[in-house]
Amino acid sequence: MEAQVRTFLCRSDNIGVLIRDPETGACAAIDVPEAAPVLKALDETGWRLTDILVTHRHGDHIAGIPEVKAATGARVTAPRKAGGAIPEVDVSVGEGDVVSVGSLSAEVWETPGHCDDHITYWFAQAGIVCAGDTLFTLGCGRVLEGPPETLWRSLQRFAALPDEAMVFSGHDYVLSNGRFALAADPDNAALRARVAEAETAAREGRFLIPSSLGTERRTNPFLRSGAPELARRVDLPAGSTPEQVFVTLRSWKDRF
Numbered sequence: 001m002e003a004q005v006r007t008f009l010c011r012s013d014n015i016g017v018l019i020r021d022p023e024t025g026a027c028a029a030i031d032v033p034e035a036a037p038v039l040k041a042l043d044e045t046g047w048r049l050t051d052i053l054v055t056h057r058h059g060d061h062i063a064g065i066p067e068v069k070a071a072t073g074a075r076v077t078a079p080r081k082a083g084g085a086i087p088e089v090d091v092s093v094g095e096g097d098v099v100s101v102g103s104l105s106a107e108v109w110e111t112p113g114h115c116d117d118h119i120t121y122w123f124a125q126a127g128i129v130c131a132g133d134t135l136f137t138l139g140c141g142r143v144l145e146g147p148p149e150t151l152w153r154s155l156q157r158f159a160a161l162p163d164e165a166m167v168f169s170g171h172d173y174v175l176s177n178g179r180f181a182l183a184a185d186p187d188n189a190a191l192r193a194r195v196a197e198a199e200t201a202a203r204e205g206r207f208l209i210p211s212s213l214g215t216e217r218r219t220n221p222f223l224r225s226g227a228p229e230l231a232r233r234v235d236l237p238a239g240s241t242p243e244q245v246f247v248t249l250r251s252w253k254d255r256f
Contacts, residue, residue: 056119056132
C-alpha cells in the first residue's frame with residue numbers, strides 16, 4: 001500500500017515526518033518536536049493533519065503538540081507507559097496495539113532502552129517503520145533508562161524486518177554516527193561509501209533519512225554486532241555473543 005511521506009528538519013537536528021494515506025486523505029505527524037515546521041509542511045503540501053503519533057515522552061519530541069493540536073484538531077496517540085508526561089493525549093497504546101491513519105495501519109512495538117516508554121510504529125503494508133530514538137541511520141539511541149541489553153533486544157525487532165523496509169528516525173545524527181561507525185568497522189567498504197554519501201548530502205542540505213533496513217544491516221555497527229571483525233575491534237574474545245559486542249560498542253560510543 002502506497003503512502004505519501006514528507007520529511008523536514010525541526011529544531012536543530014530533529015526530523016519531522018508526515019505520513020499521508022492518499023486513499024482517505026488522513027495524515028499523521030510522527031512526534032511534534034516544534035509546531036512551526038509541522039504547520040509549514042502541512043501548508044506547503046495542503047495535507048490535513050488527523051493524527052499525531054508519539055514515540056516517547058522526551059521534550060524534543062512533544063514540545064509542539066499543544067499548538068499543533070489546537071490548530072488542526074489532530075488525535076494524539078502516545079505510549080501508555082509515558083503516563084501523564086505527554087500533553088493532550090487522546091489514545092494510549094502499548095505492545096501489540098494497532099493504530100490506523102485512514103486505510104494505513106501500524107503495529108505498535110514497545111522498544112525500550114533509550115527510555116522506558118519508547119514505542120515504534122511499523123506500517124507493514126507501506127514498508128515504513130517509525131523508529132524515534134531507538135534506531136538511527138548508522139547508529140542507535142543513547143541508553144538513558146535501563147541496561148544496554150534492553151536496547152539490544154529492542155533493536156532485534158528491526159533486525160527482523162525486510163531489507164526494503166524504510167526507517168524513519170527521530171534525529172539526523174548521520175555524520176557523527178558515521179565517524180564512530182568508521183572507527184568501529186574501518187574495513188567495511190559499504191560503510192565507507194555510505195559515509196561519503198552522507199557527507200555529500202550534508203553539503204547539499206539533505207539528510208539520509210529514511211534509510212533502508214538492508215543498508216543499515218550492511219553499514220550500522222550496532223546491527224552488525226554479530227560480525228567477528230567487530231568483536232575483535234572491541235577486544236572481546238572469540239565466542240562473545242552479539243549482545244556482548246553491542247554493549248561494548250554502545251559504551252565506546254558514549255565516550256567517543
